[in-house]
Amino acid sequence: MSNKEHSTVDNLQVLFEDNHLIVINKRPGDIVQGDKTGDEPLSDTVKSYLKKKYNKPGNVYLGVVHRLDRPTSGIVVFAKTSKALPRLNKMFAEKDAKKTYWAVVKNRPNEPEKRLVHWMKRNTKQNKSYANNKEVNESKQAILSYKLIKKLDNYYLLEIDLETGRHHQIRSQLTAIGCPIKGDLKYGFNRSNENGSIHLHARKLKLMHPVKKELLEIIAPLPNDPIWNACL
Template identity: 75%
Template sequence: MSKVLSNKHNLQVLYEDNHLIVINKRAGDIVQGDKTGDTPLSEVVKEYIKDKYKKPGNVYLGVVHRLDRPTTGIVLFAKTSKALPRLNKIFATKEAKKIYWALVKDYPSKKQDTLVHWMVRNPKQNKSYAHKNEVPDSKKAVLHYTVIKELNNYSLLEIELETGRHHQIRSQLSSIGYPIKGDLKYGFNRSNPDAGIHLHARKLSFIHPVKKELLEIVAPLPNDSLWSACNS
């Protein structure tokens, strides 16, 4: 996958305290272990904590949410068994605000829109299909997007998720004719060199489960020419 996967020496830590840690995930990192047997980001973070704090024995780390392997950006982990259920509740009750940036093919006719689909997941293909109307075994999916910049051949979308379905952003944008750059699985015509896609978990805001203060985190964009053009 990615040429530069995360390890304990190059981990991009965006925020850390006694209760939680937030990482800027690289394309190619898997958040939790899977059938590939590749080292997951969760284990890399454990190694980082063990080294940094000279912890003997096992390090506790709770996975709060996930990002697809080719996606970059914010991933939040709980550092204590006390914080994990509280963070899980924040995400389950949609108290966490998640903003994504996506570079899509061409220029959407609507500069701002709400997409509502009914998603059906196919586990064998590891793919989700977006339907306009409710179908058997489907789950409702809602997102809001705004075009915030236009580049040559691409548009930069800011996306706020209302639901969190499998491959939701990728599938919904593809279904309206604007696949994400590099996303072969959902209709883009060629892959990116690092096998990632131009979808980035940009911002996360929520009330800290212990400190009860608003925490707002922004993940810097990956270092490539297209993302750099979005920042200019």
Template identity: 70%
Template sequence: MSNTSKVLSNKSNLQVLYEDNHIIVVNKRAGDIVQGDKTGDKPLSDVVKEFLKEKYNKTGNVYLGVVHRLDRPTTGIVMFAKTSKALPRLNKLFANKEAKKTYWAIVKNKPQKEQDTLTHWLRKNPKNNKSTAFKKEVNNSKKAILHYKLLKQLNNYFLLEINLETGRHHQIRSQLSSIDCPIKGDLKYGFDRSNTDASIHLHARQITFTHPIKKEPILITAPLPKDALWDACL
């Protein structure tokens, strides 16, 4: 186990970016899992429940609905529903692509074009939990589309901004790797060494959406993780 576990979220260090009666949005740390899995590690959803239970002195169970997920080594915005009224509305918002999510990625190589749309067909292999990007449709593949632009050249790396049109398994990681731009630290998708904290330099930076209950526009930005490379992006 990497030393990521030393900085995993708990109810005392949870970074809440937005909260109202229906929604809570947090800044996920690298290493957190959003929902429970076979590892048995404590999921972020349980941490948020503990936070709410303590904050509001709640007795009994706390309702919390998982709206979307982020890969374990990825950081940034994760949204949860605090009410059963909000959850189906938020699910519909995401299903209809009415929530716009923007990601930042630090990659190894400069892409050939400073901005472009990437279209692939991704096929997931459950045995190694990895998706392969194909230029043409293949059996059991799903179409994946993303838009990227180069924001900044760093000393040895490049900062890209990514907007997704589809939400596929490991989509950003797989598609960027397919154009020879693996994300820093992402051994699974072609980067040559891991980050010391087992993170990858992929961050869910911003989300904009119309509040499903209040009908107000919401914009949330997640601060970057604390490291020298991310600091150089600002």
């Protein structure tokens, strides 16, 4: 293992691990699965971590359950067994896993809390999704609820509960109500963050353990930067 791999593996923030699953606090900029960039995905880093920790010969089994956008940080769940993977996939597909996000936005929303319903249409060429107020051709319904939880000096902190899991859903829906996420140039913020991140964090996850049937509640610490530090 190279020094770079060692440092990446050692920097991995594990939030929960047992025989069946492992939950990671993803850093902004990490990709969950391999893509055309050729950058090492988080899934490979976790495999290296497991191989090193348990001194495993040969290949390590790891199932990708869901994804987070590259510039986003927070909770990512991987399955460590072939028994856990289909059960976790089913939970996420059927919305039995409750995901809560924090977002730092530019403008104060008109209402301190609201359930947003849009019809999302994805443009694959632009890698972007557009939130429409009514159904359009090839659109899918997107639903979230937000709540304003803190006013910062120049921004606002929203807590978001997702009801559906559409491509770029939170980013697109918040822009549709005039509240682009800090650093998100693609969705209307006026400048990028220095490290290419956006201030969107998968903060909390509640789900039933796929094998033990115990309720898990996992909270991911925020990235260390002045804006996120002001949120606490």
